[in-house]
Amino acid sequence: MKQENPEKPCFHCGLPVPKQLDIKVNINGNDEAMCCYGCQAVAQSIVDSGMEDFYKFRTAPSQKAEEIIPEFLQQLKAYDNPQVQKQFISDGSEQIREVSLILEGIVCAACIWLNEQHLNALPGVISASINYSNNRAKVRWDNNRITLSEILESITRIGYLAHPYNPDQQQRLIEKEKKQQLRRIGIAAVLGMQIMILAVAMYTGEWWGMEEGFKQMFRWVSMAVTIPLLLFASSPFFSAALRDLKNKRVGMDVPVALGIGIAFSASVMHTIQGSGEVYFDSVAMFTFFLLSARYFESNARKRTAEATEALLNLQPAIATKLAVDDNGIFNHQGQTSVSVAELSIGDYVLVRPGENIPADGSIVEGTSGINESLITGESLPVTKTINDEVVGGSTNTESPLVVKIDKIGDDTVLASIHRLLDEAQNRKPAIAKMADRLASKFVSIILLLASGVALYWYQTDPEHWVAITIATLVVTCPCALSLATPAALTAASGQLAKLGLLPNSATALETLSKATDFVFDKTGTLTQGNIQLIKAVALDEADIDHHLQIAAALESGSEHPVAKSIIQAAADKSKKIKVSQLENTAGLGVSGVIDGTQWYLGNLNYIKQITEQEVSAELLKQYQINEMTLVALATEKQIFAVFAFDDELRDEAKTLIQKLKRQNKTISLMTGDHEANAKRIAKKIGIENVYADLKPADKLARVQDMQQNGAIVAMTGDGINDAPVLAGADISIAMGSGTQLAAAHADMILLSNHIEHLYTGYNISTRTLKIIRQNLTWAFSYNLLAVPAAAAGYVDPWMAAIGMSASSLLVVLNALRLTKKAS
Amino acid sequence: MESLYLLVPLALIIAAGIVWVFLWAVKSDQFEDLEGPAHRIIMDDDDKVKEKPDNES
Incomplete structure (x- = not known):
């Protein structure tokens, strides 16, 4: 009664369940189907630890779980090495240690819950908390009761992957900077609101009439609130402007600082005089807008940095060094774990299957497939044997190797790629930032214009020249201009991040x-980057499925990509076939005995050697598989099938x-x-x-x-x-x-x-550029209209202040259109 | 209108209080994870006591 509903996907990962496969886990009272033993193991251990609720709350299917292989556990053990731990343990006390982990496989909030519950339930774990927004976990544990590798292993058991990482110096600085930015925004917002309340009162007072005494009090109070705002929240603009001026270039911060500075000093002057307009509200609002735009912009960048950061040093850089006797001959008894940095030329290292080769060298013992995709981009392993050179960073896929180290550090192939990279980066053509280019010109023009206006009015109307000059400077305040680009970029980055x-x-x-x-x-x-079985061709009359099962049985012990895809393809139709005397000829093929017959599966050369038969080229062409990776199935007398593999688009x-x-x-x-x-x-x-x-x-x-x-x-x-x-x-x-x-x-x-x-x-990028252009056009045309009017003395300073605020607001709202339309 | 002489300073004191609370919140990492707590509160069901499994390796 194994009637399986073929429509029903794996309860754990949502992938289709192979028809013949019948593994179930009892979750929340129902027997749920699983697609593979990996998922079953994970689901079972989630249920066993009493956290079935995970399946109720999650909003997305989990990642397909891999079966845990012993080599993987072996690799985890390296994290217990004190030397390795030194790199990322933050709390250095002997017993109680703390580590930051990057979690992989988190798809929804329930995953966070599951991991937290699971970690906190481990005996020896003192505390574990996970940050939802960046998938980082902080774990404190008692080293006498549990080891780091056990913690990592237990995370793997519930279907996630955790790597320790070291938040480096730069990362900490960014964190600190982010907090400082937040403080500034908060203070600008709270104080700005106070100022705004007073400003609204004064604007309406202008209209309805207001006692001079109150007016003056409001001016003084506004000033008192603006000063801390300016000192704390606006300080980055001033320090950046100063830096720019010292380096003799005019960036966006110079006009910003100038605008804020002038608006503030004019207001202070008017307050002391007890007459005239004050612009404290503009100062506060502008500071708040600009700080927020920059905060979101740098946050978007930080997320990107987090996605890439620190992962380069993830693999525990540990090698197994073999002892060498007086005659320079290595032996397998004396194995020591050393960090890769300690290796020197002439050392012998043991590289187990699944491990990375620690440095460039040559093989002195063993034959195995080496995955060099790192260097060549080729996804199939290359077979290497004694005296062949291997490249540090490539992965050993099949059987243990002993490698003699020839090159270390800067001399390795990997290091030379790094160098090439640095050179290319330095020569990268830079498209200068449009807004910054405009800003420097703009500032020079404003300054020239303002001095011209001041000079003219000083001669014609000595009583009003100060007010008119200030109105000109305030009205040209480049707020809109300096917000135009960052506001649009911020909105677009958010949109892109969603994709x-x-x-x-x-x-x-x-x-x-x-x-x-x-x-x-x-x-x-x-x-896709990994090869798939594209076509299976039977060369006799029999059913190709039967051949596929034999092939899958022969490959059952192999980690080679070809083997994996054969097993995967056969899983739908798998009957258990018993194989004995499985033998692996690295890089060529496998052989084994099924029901008394010796079978071979391997590349065409290997099959040719054994059967002394060839698969005709015409036949391969006929099936359009002549350019793919081919593997044939044969007995000593006959070739039965050819399997073609390719990397799928x-x-x-x-x-x-x-x-x-x-x-x-x-x-x-x-x-x-x-x-x-x-x-x-x-x-x-x-x-x-x-x-x-x-x-x-x-x-x-x-x-x-x-x-x-x-x-x-x-x-x-x-x-x-x-x-x-x-x-x-x-x-x-x-x-x-x-x-x-x-x-x-x-x-x-x-x-x-x-x-x-x-x-x-x-x-999105083209639309963003369009919005930026619109914003800049608006900012410029506003200035083009307002500046002559102000210079001619037609604009009262309070009108200038409203105009400036409105123009900034318009720019921000225009940028926000980017977030709405794209979906 | 004389009440303004009392109310305006009062408003400033309240604003100072808000700034202080905000600075405290930043300092104690309240803004570190803005999404997690929203989910956590729904999922933490306290009717079921989790036991420490001792067969965990």
Whole structure:
């Protein structure tokens, strides 16, 4: 009675449940179906610890859980090493320790609840709290009762992933700065309201009549409230303006400081004189607006920084060093864990499957598949054996290796990519900020104009020259101008963040909207980045499903991507087939005995050696699989089936390309992969310009070529091999699932992995630029009208104050349109 | 209208109080996580006492 409803997805992760699979977990009184043993284990441990409520409250399905493999637990153990812990333990006492963790897999508020409950229930954990907005956890524990690796492991058991991280010095400074900004905004708001109350009273008093005594009192009180506001809340404008002047350049802060300074001193003068207009309310309102705009802007940037920060040093940099005897021969008995920094040339290290190779070197023992996607972008492991060179940072996928270290530190391949990156970053063409450029001119013009006005009125009307000059300066107060850009950028950044597209720099949006050429990396950007079984072809009359099951059984012990995708494909139809004498020939294939028959599964060369038969090229062509990664299934006498694998395209890649083409953008593909492969993918999604077989430096050179021909290049990529070209492009977008190094050097990060959002982002950026232009146009035309009127003496100072406030407000409201229309 | 001579200083004192409360809130990390508490209050059901599982490894 195993009738499964095929429509019903996995209760834990929401993915479809394979038909034949029948694993259930009793949750809140119902038997719920699970799609895999990973999800089952996670769901069971959530239920067992009494936190079933999680499933009631969550608002999104959890991430698919992976089964915990022993190698992973082994890696976690490295976090218990005191040397490693030193890097991120903040409370250094011997027993009670505190660590900050980055949590992965958080999809909704219930996840936070679950993790908090779970952590707090662990014996030995003193306290655990999780920040919902940035998915960071703070955990204090008693080291005598529980170890850090046990804490991390228990988080993994409920389906999440936690990495310790070290909030570095810079991060702490940002935190401090953020608090200071908040204090300023709060004070500007509260004091500003007080001033505004008095100002409204005075404006109405102007109309209805008001006793001079009260008027004067209000002036003094307003001044008394404005002074602390100015001293505390507005101080950053003044210090920044001073810095600008010292460096002999005129930024946006100079006119701001000038505007505030002049409005304030004029008001003080009038207060002391006991007559005339005061502008304390304008000072307060302007300060509050500008502080808020800057706060939200820097917050948006901080979120981006958090997404990338600190992850580079996540992997515990630990290597297993082997002892060497007097004759220079290593032995496996003397294993010590050392930090990678302590390694020296000539050391022998043991690299277990799943571990990273700590530094460049050559293999002295063992054969295994090495995943070098970090460097080459190629997702399939490369087989390496004794005397082959391996690159530090690549991953060992199959069997243990002993590596002799040849190069360390700055000499490694990874370090050289870092250098290339720095160089590219320095040479990056900078599109100067529009508003800042305008501001410096604007300020000079105002100052010239004001002195002209003062000089003229001093000669013609010595009694009123002060009032008129002040009105001119106040009316030109560049508030609207200085708010025009940040307000729009802030609104747009918020909108982009909702799409999962995080801008790293303020100019990113401006540049994106101007991009003429879009360049894409292949693996991991346009494609999913992991290979899938595309086609299975039976060479005899039998059912291909049967062959697939045999293949899956043979691959059951392997971690190779090919094996994983075969097992995944067969899971739908899996009957348990018993295999004995499983043997793995690294990089070639596997063999095993099923029902007394010896079966082989491997690449075509391996099968050819064993069967002395070949799969004909015509046949492969006929099935259109000749350019894919091929694996054949055979006995000693006959080849039974061929399986073709390929990296699958992202669903939205094609639509993205079409949409960009409609905007007349030039689109190219740059990849380190072979030409045939690149061309096939390009053809599928409609890209004509294909550059294949490129190394990181070649990619950068190509992009620089394009830039020299006047193109503004937007580059999208994901790997370390893309990092230099990302840094060199005018605007770069890194895929969030890619390596952290790429993300850290990109202008934007696409966290959501919906590559189509890139187009939405482009749309928002063009609209933002439009709004910025409208704002600037408005600010300028306002000034163009108001300044001559003020200079001619037609504008009373109170009119100037209202005009200035209204123009700022209009600019902010216009920017807010960005948040409404896009959805 | 003479009451203004009392009310205006009073308003200032209240404003000073609000500023003080705000500064305290910033100092004690009240603004660190603006989303979490809203969710937490709904989910923390106190009718069910969570026991510490001792078989946890």
